[in-house]
Amino acid sequence: MTIRHSTENYPIFMRECIIEEASGNKPETKFYKVYEPFNCDKGFRFSYTPTGAKPRYYVNGLAELKKAYREFNAKEEKEWVASHEDGKPYKEQKLPEAVICSGERDSLCCKSMGYHPLWFNSETYQLSVEEYKEIMKYVEVLYNIPDIDETGRRKGRELALRFIDIHTAWLPDKLQTYKDNRGKPRKDLRDWLEIHSERKDFRNLLRVAMPAKFWMQYYNKDGKIKTEVDTACLYNFLQLNGFYALHNENAEITQFIRIEGNIVKPVNVKGVREFVRKWVVDRFEDRNVLNLVLNTPKLSPAALESLQEIDLDFTSYTSDSQYFFFPNKTVEVTKPSEKLPGGIKEHEPGADELHNYVWADDVIPHRFKLLPDMFKFKQTKGDDGQIKLDIDVIAVKSHFFGYLINTSRLYWREETEVRFGDDREATEEYVKANPFRIDGEGLLPEQIAEQKQNLINKIFTFGYMLHRYKDMARAWAPLAMDNKIGDIDECNGRSGKSFFFKVLSFLMKTVKLSGRNAKLLDNPHVFEQCTQYTDLLLVDDCDQYLNLGPFYDIITSDLTVNPKNNHVFTIGYEDAPKIALTTNYVPKDFDPSTEARSLYMVFSDWYHQKTEDNDYRETRSISDDFGKTLYAYDYSEDEWNADLNFWLQCCRVYMSLKDTGIKPQPPMANMTIRHLKASMGANFEDWAEGYFSPESGHLDTYLARDDVFNEYQRFSNVSRITMQAFTKRLKAFCKLCPWVDCLNPPELCNAGGRIQRAVQITPELRKTKDMIYIRSLRLDTKLDVNEPTLNFSAEDETPF
Structure with missing residues (x-):
């Protein structure tokens, strides 16, 4: 036998609970509830004795209510008989009201106000129809005063709609602005009565209670x-x-x-x-x-x-987490930690710990089941001290993962065609045996590293877009481009860029603009479809002449929306959509400002269209790799679930890296070449390849800049080109030309960065001119550094 004693510092309370009153020879049945409020183990703060005596279903206070009912009617009947000498029988009356409270503390407060409390052993207790009918035998009106936390509100609504005559008295929302002695928001009747302690306040609370019966x-x-x-x-x-x-x-x-x-x-x-x-x-x-x-x-x-x-909060994120809503559960993605090593936490629908509202069309209409990881990221330190990322592909269960791998295979032709030469059958067998391989056979380690770098960039970017939180330190816009080097102004495409963002639109509210319209931003209502609930603004298939500058401006600022037939409004930076762009052309600007705002993405030409104008052996589309159209009517729930798991794993990757300062960019060599070609133009490249050919005599020597400029004008028949534009094209040519080392070697330039020489115009006239010196890669070239150079002055032209 264990005996427990209360002390001044450790009180113990006990309440007698009547199950059935004594009747005739039948004795009273009862049990006792013991309450130890200071027990260290919350599971033992309540106990019942004797063991097994407490019934499964029990309404606390009901026995007391019955007793009060009998006493009330006994008193009323006595007064009735005394005042009705005609012998008219007395008809029993109900008590005015009883009040359902959320526990012992609230019930004591209710009783102190002079009302009859009822309460259950837990918030999840479900009042039965029989119990409700039993209560209503004794009272005219049954009130319910729920707690105003999430569970209390939910259970209060459920009870009100099950028994539509119950009057629900909701505590005011303002109560939650007050804190209790633990610093937590106040939520129940006891908290309210500590602030409003007069009986009239309690009467007023019940006066505004209403039933669901309308x-x-x-x-x-x-x-x-x-x-x-x-x-x-x-x-x-x-x-x-x-x-x-x-x-x-x-x-x-x-x-x-x-x-x-x-x-x-x-x-x-x-x-x-x-x-x-x-x-x-x-x-x-x-x-x-x-x-x-x-x-x-x-x-x-x-x-x-x-x-x-x-006013609802539709925020589905914090700075360190992102919620995804499914019909069967809500999934929270965070950075892996000791508490959550996997970084993915599942919540049951409507769980009390969730305070995020979501539009019905933002609920992903597929059931989610957690799967093992499909890849693993590794971080290493290079010789330069910089962190480098690597990836191990564990299992390509997701079709979208397979698509990302193939759009990252920059050297697929070396892997699948060059290696086998004209043996088409061997190529087909290899491709069939290795449908999704980032480290293909026959590739050099450097080539595999580039392909992995490309895949890592896509996974990181997808995760970045899924995290709805916007941080000024990571205000980027994905810019998806083709890796293939084609002719200048050639419109590459069909590489799967737009599909990347189409898949994102399954998970995000997306507004899509057609970038083919070079005058897109001339429309004052261009953003009218955007609201504070828009997650992604996609400018797809950007024209080569579309000015991307304004889009880059709004990446780090608010978004002003001018709807037709409505007033202009501004969406704050935090609520404005993230921006993404795709283009079949190479952007004209690769300046530091653009790079700071961009997350470049490079897509290989694994997916391509065979035409008479190219050398592809076949046409290959995304559906060819999977034997079906992805996300069509016949896409199975297992396939959806595999993709969903992969997408959440991408988001987890971004969460893991976002505070490290790492911004994985793709291999940009081909993009640089395409940019330089675009900067030159086909006309200039044709002229420069001839004028500065190894046999031209124009290399490794001083050339008057204005003479060279005039030569190009005569060749191109272009009279409106400026010296600044000519210089920009010449710089691009020198960076790209395989036999040129550099333009204007630094050791030949003066303090102003220019090369200037005195040129004999006539026997009597010498004139100082700006010069061009293009140094070739010939090792025997000797620079003439002894010829005097002239100092730069403010009156001279802009430095070269």
Whole structure:
């Protein structure tokens, strides 16, 4: 036997709980509830004795309510008999009310206010129909005062809608702005009574309580039943079922919504009325009630403007986490840690720890089941002290993962064609045996490293886009380009760039703009489709002459939206969508400002179209690799689940790297070549290859810049080109030309960065001119550094 004693510092309370009162020879049955509030183990703060005596279902306070009922009627009957000498029998009366509270503490407070409390052993207890009927034998009105935390609100709504005559008294939201002695928001009746301790305050709280039943029935003077809508109770009923008007300062028309758990659906007036009608029919209510619903003007558009307005937080992220919503669960992705090594945490739908609302069309319509990792990232330090990333492919279960691998195979022709020469059969067998391989046979270690670098960049970028949080330190826009080097201004394509962002649109609210329109930004309403709920603004297939500058400007700033027939509004940086761009051309600017705002992406030509103008052996599309169109009607749930797991693993990669300062960029060699070619133009490249050929005599010697400029003008028949534009093209040629070492070697330049020489114009006239010196890669070249150079002055032309 264990005996426990209370002390001044360790109180123990015990309450007698009556199960059944004594009747005749049948003794009273009861049990005792023991409460030790300071027990270190929360699981032992409550206990019951004797063991097994407590029934499974028990309403605390019901025995006391019955006793109060009997005592009340005994007193009333005694007074009745004394005042009615005619012997008219006394009819039992119900008590005015009883109050359902959320626990012992609240019940004690309720009792102190002079009311009869009832409570259950847990918040999850479900009051049965029989228990409800038993309670209503003794009271006219049953009140419920739920806690106003997430669980309390949910259970309060459930009880109100199961028993529509229960009057629910909601504690004011303002109560949560006060903190208890533990620093936590106040939430229950006891907390409220500490602030509002007078009985009139408690009476006022019950006075504003309302039932879910939204109609009243009574007999009119003709003795017929009259049914009317109780307007306040109707809107209470709608609110209990999750119907609200959404607060939106940027919308002129009220948007009605319905909240189910944490999922928000837009509804119209017809949808609201239909819900009420169906609810009445499903409950088999009287036809008068159904007619009331069908005929009432209180469900009209104008009347529904009185629905309670609500301001919801649709934030699905923190700075260190991202939530993904599925029908069967909510998944939280974070950086792996000791508490969560996998970095992926699953929550049950509507879990109390979740405070994030989500639009119904943002719920990913597939069931999620966690799968093992499909790849592993490794970090190493190079000889230069910089962190380098590597990837090990574990299993290509996801088709999207396979697609990313193949669009990263920059050297696929060396791997699958060059190595086998004209043996097409060997090539086909190898491709079939290695459909998704980033470290293919026959490739050099440097080539494999580049391909892995490309794949890592795509995984990182996909994860970056999935994290909705916007950090000024990581304000980037993915810019997807083709790796293939073609002719200048050649429009490469069909490499799978747009598909990358199409898949992102499955997970994000996306607004797509056609970049083919070079005058896209001339439209003042270009962003009118964007709202604060837009996640991704995709400018697809950008024209080579489309000015990308304004898009880069809004990457790090607010987004101003000018809708047609509505007022202009601004979406703050934190809520503005992330921006992504795709182009079949090489961007004209690779300046530091552009690079700081861009996450470059390079797509190989693994997917390509065979034409008469190219040397491809076949046409290959994404569907060819998988034997089906990805994400079409026949895409199985297992295939969806594999992709979903891969996408969340991509997000986890970004979470792991975002605070390291690492920004994985793809191999940019081909992009640099394409950029230089675009900077030159075909006309200039043709001229320069001849004019500065190894046999031309124009290498490793001083050339007057204006003479060279005039030579190009005569060749090209272009008269409007400026010296600045000519210089830019010449610089691009010298960087790209395989036999040129550099333009204007530094040791030949003066302090102003220019080469200047005195040139004999006529026997009598010498003139100082800016010179060009292109040094070739011939090892025997000797520079003439002894010829005097002239100092640069402010009157001279801009340095070369």
